[in-house]
Amino acid sequence: xxxxxxxAVAGAMDAAVKWVRECRSLxxxxxxxxxxxxxxxxxRGPEGLWKRxxxxxxxxxxxxxxxxxxxxxxYQWRRRKIRGCAPxxxxxxxxxxxxxxxxxxxxxxxxxxxxxAAGSRRLAEIHGNIWxxxxxxxxxxxxxxxxxxxxxxxxxxxxxxxRPGVVWFGEMPFAMERIDAALDRCAxxxxxxxxxxxxxxxxxxxxxxxxxxxxxxxLNMQPSEGATLFAEAHYGPATQVVPAYVEKxxxxxx
Ligand code: APR
Numbered sequence: 633x634x635x636x637x638x639x640a641v642a643g644a645m646d647a648a649v650k651w652v653r654e655c656r657s658l659x660x661x662x663x664x665x666x667x668x669x670x671x672x673x674x675x676r677g678p679e680g681l682w683k684r685x686x687x688x689x690x691x692x693x694x695x696x697x698x699x700x701x702x703x704x705x706x707y708q709w710r711r712r713k714i715r716g717c718a719p720x721x722x723x724x725x726x727x728x729x730x731x732x733x734x735x736x737x738x739x740x741x742x743x744x745x746x747x748x749a750a751g752s753r754r755l756a757e758i759h760g761n762i763w764x765x766x767x768x769x770x771x772x773x774x775x776x777x778x779x780x781x782x783x784x785x786x787x788x789x790x791x792x793x794x795r796p797g798v799v800w801f802g803e804m805p806f807a808m809e810r811i812d813a814a815l816d817r818c819a820x821x822x823x824x825x826x827x828x829x830x831x832x833x834x835x836x837x838x839x840x841x842x843x844x845x846x847x848x849x850x851l852n853m854q855p856s857e858g859a860t861l862f863a864e865a866h867y868g869p870a871t872q873v874v875p876a877y878v879e880k881x882x883x884x885x886x
Pocket of ligand 1: 662663664665666668669674675676677680741742759824825826827828829830851852853854855856868869870871
């Protein structure tokens with residue numbers, strides 16, 4: 633098979649840029665990699681959380697039922713770490729795209745709240761948010777950024793145990809109907825800073841490809857488990873590759 637000419641390759645790239653620039657409907661998926669340069673530990677990186685602790689003993693309903701104090705000690709440690717972190721250029725670039733594109737949904741696996749802090753509003757936190765707590769007794773939920781003095785914390789209304797407002801392994805992710813609808817509509821699907829190790833998020837690119845009407849791109853420090861499924865890929869730190877790609881979407885000087 634003959635190698636495509638330089639002109640043909642350039643033509644195809646121009647077509648992709650034109651598609652990305654003109655598309656009105658975007659769905660963006662993010663993972664821990666987008667917050668890494670803000671100081672939030674990833675899960676499976678060299679210093680990743682799961683390198684040091686066993687997820688099954690900390691991030692499952694069973695672990696919480698068995699030892700809520702230990703689970704809370706870990707979440708209190710994570711909250712203290714994240715409390716000192718601020719959104720970076722990657723988070724801000726995505727908030728800028730939302731402001732311009734009419735049909736936009738940002739699906740994040742992150743529970744750190746940094747996308748919201750960067751100004752994102754069309755946001756689906758599929759794994760919940762570490763700043764919310766929910767009573768396992770009466771179901772009361774509230775936003776709480778402060779430290780808890782007594783662990784495990786208790787519900788002020790019914791005295792029941794409070795749990796972190798995040799989704800644990802074996803639990804149903806949030807906002808799936810809204811996410812599926814956005815994946816069905818989107819003309820551009822971007823996956824940023826995720827290893828593609830956890831479903832349902834790891835299956836989104838396949839879902840979009842299956843429809844066959846969207847361009848797909850991966851932005852990550854290294855190829856993810858689903859890297860071969862993407863039409864386009866850019867590897868490097870999120871604070872560099874995300875603003876650079878947003879320039880492609882919104883044009884220079886966005
Ligand atoms: N810029 C871009 N990408 C980065 C950076 C960075 N500065 N640092 C790390 N990465 C990439 C890594 O190469 C890796 O592919 O981010 C990805 C992070 O992968 P994980 O640590 O597996 O995190 P994530 O994909 O978000 O995990 C998914 O697993 O443990 C559960 O619920 C948890 O939401 C989490 C889910």
